[in-house]
Amino acid sequence: MTHLASICLLLLKIHTMKSCAGVSLKTQELYALVFVTRYLDLFSNFVSMYNTIMKIIFLSSTFGIIWYMRGHKLVRQSYDKEQDTFRHYFLVIPCMVLALVIHSKFTLLEVLWTFSIYLEAVAILPQLVLLQRTRNIDNLTGNYIFCLGAYRALYLLNWIYRYFMEKNYHAQWITWMAGMIQTAIYADFFYYYFKSWKKNERLKLPA
C-alpha cells in the first residue's frame, strides 16, 4: 500500500503540476525493468486477485510515468536531463552477474526474478543522486521518495512477523538481504526527511 501511495504521489505531482522536475527517469526505467522481470509469472502463478491487480498496477503505472516523462509535451520539458546522469548499466550489469551467481534455482524465470530483487534494491540510486543535485525539492517529490523507501522497510517488519507467525513460511535469504540493503540505502534520506519535517523546513540534502 505504501508502494502504491508512492506511485500515486508521483502521478499526482506529474499530472497536476505538469512537471517532473527532480524525478529521475533512470530510476523509473530501472523500476520498469524490475517489474517486467519479476512479474513474468503474471499469468502462470496465480496468488490472489489482489496480487494480480497490484502487479498490473505497478507495471502499467511505471510505464505511464515513463511515457509522461518521455512523451508528454509539457512534462518532458521539465525533465532535468543534464542532472540525471546515472548510467543504467552500472547497476543492471552487476545485478545480472550477481543473479547468475547467487540464486536458488538455475532456471530462466528464477534468475530473472532474482535479478529483479537485486535491481530493486539499488534502483533508487539515480533518484538519490538527482535529489542531491536538486535545489528545490518539492513536497510531493520528497514524500514520493519517502514512501518508496518506507515500503521495503515495512516489508522487513512483515518478514519478521511471517517468520514467527506462519507455519509454512520458508526462509528467503536473497529477498531478506536485498531488502535490508535497499532499506539501508534510504537511511541517509530518511534522516534528512525527518529532520526537515521536525523543523518544518523544506527538504534539502547536503551536497
Place this chain on the structure above:
Amino acid sequence: VAKEAEKDEL
C-alpha cells in the same frame, strides 16, 4: 536443501 519460498509477495 532449503525449501523454496512461495512467490506471493510483490
